[in-house]
Amino acid sequence: MLEVKNLMVFFENAIALNDLSLEVEKGKIVAVLGSNSAGKTTLMNTISGLLVDMKKKEDRRGGERITLLGALKFEGEDILTIKPSLRVRKGIVLSRERHPVFRESDVVENLKIAGYLTEKHKVKEEMEDVFQLFPHLTKLRHRKAGLLSGGEQQMLAIGMALVARPRLLLMDEPLLGLSPAIQSDLARAIRDIHKKNITILVTEQFARPLMPIIDRGYVIENGMLVISGTREELADNPEVRASYLGV
């Protein structure tokens, strides 16, 4: 479904992604593991198009700071340089790192804004699905998003991505900063989302809470691919066990 080939991203002269290749098969849950500044967010932003947008705006002001090389294919089509809105239309939706929701809007309005490209009657349906997936949000419908707890904001952020009707859902560190209990709740929610025929690419620093639900994983360090394999292969790999599973 998604094919990343020899992707290189430079900020000025610093290299953020170095000759990175990976693949996401349709219907799978794929994890990208990496520690701080490994390049996870850069990868997600490249796939969702945020980086192209950032580059366009900087270039317009005369900067030439960001360089993007390589190939990015979605269902066989090259999407490396197309704008974010076109990617959303194709079904690629990103749930950003640290759940940046619309803080002044209440929960319902957040979901409505996220449904910008979804037909109006479908937005209602999707919203109900979100409240079914996260019953906890139901009683917070009219609470301002800025006042929600971190866990609640994360649920909302995931819900918002769902209202945009993804076929490939990108999740950038959805478990970051949450308690172990909520982490496993969310891992379960991710599996439920996957059951709705949504392919998932998820990044994390630690693999443990994700391990039970993923099909494949890639480990990146300093923007480079270091290990890849199926869940079983990763679980058996001593390096992964030491650095990302903590055993």
Add this chain to the structure above:
Amino acid sequence: MLSLFIYGVIQSVTLALYALGFSLTYGISGVANFAHGGLYILSGFIAWSLMNTLRLPIYLALPLTVVIAGLIGFALYWGLLVRIRGIPLAEVVVTFAAGIAILEFLVWIGLYGFYYNLPIFIKGGIEIQGVAVDYQRLFVLGIGVILAVLLWLFVHHTKIGLAFRGIAQNEHTALTFGIESDWTGALSLAVGSALSAIAAVLILPMGVLESTVGYEVLIFAVAVAIVGGLESIPGMIIASFIIGFGQIAVAKYIGSKWMVIVPLGAIAFILAVRPSGLLGKFKELEERV
């Protein structure tokens, strides 16, 4: 006393109309459009030309003026602002320069004095318990209120309005849902300009159509926006009422030539005691971080 109240309300709504376009554009795209006063007078001149040069009837000329103003707002974005978007100082310099260019151009082609004026919609007026109010001022009142309601519905219940809310709050997150920042930015300038045109065709018939008025309108709009708290619409309305009533009271008890002191004094006062404005963003509620 009643006349103070009636004229206070009308003056307040007038100020709100001046400020509406400016505040809306700023609230959505963060662009402080200092060409606002220029666009206001330009809209008046366009309306005048449509009616007097092209001889269009008023009911065609005025809506057309609003549409043209909207297109000018669009052009302003794509022509001047797109490359400097996100650099506030550059935005202010460019829009301010554009505003001055418009106003001075209009002076240059002879837009001053009493030759140019716009017609009022219906002549005459009514008396409310002994206070005479002309129809045009009632139009200002009615249309001002209707616009505020429509705008609220637009922003909270239409896709484009919701896109505006999204992009104003978090541009990058909005992008991930397919909302486009250039498109909304251009649209925010278009809607802001169209609103200033509506204000112009409503209010200019009661005064003179000349460039100096443009500077005044800009000062009023900026005053209302700063006092109310940039990007807060309820704040903007409250500020309009405070300044509006202040002006009418000053006109009545001190003298009408002192009216312009009120917005300037209000800016100075608010910046000294509460720089974010009455309902400015940081003060609205304590948020979790």
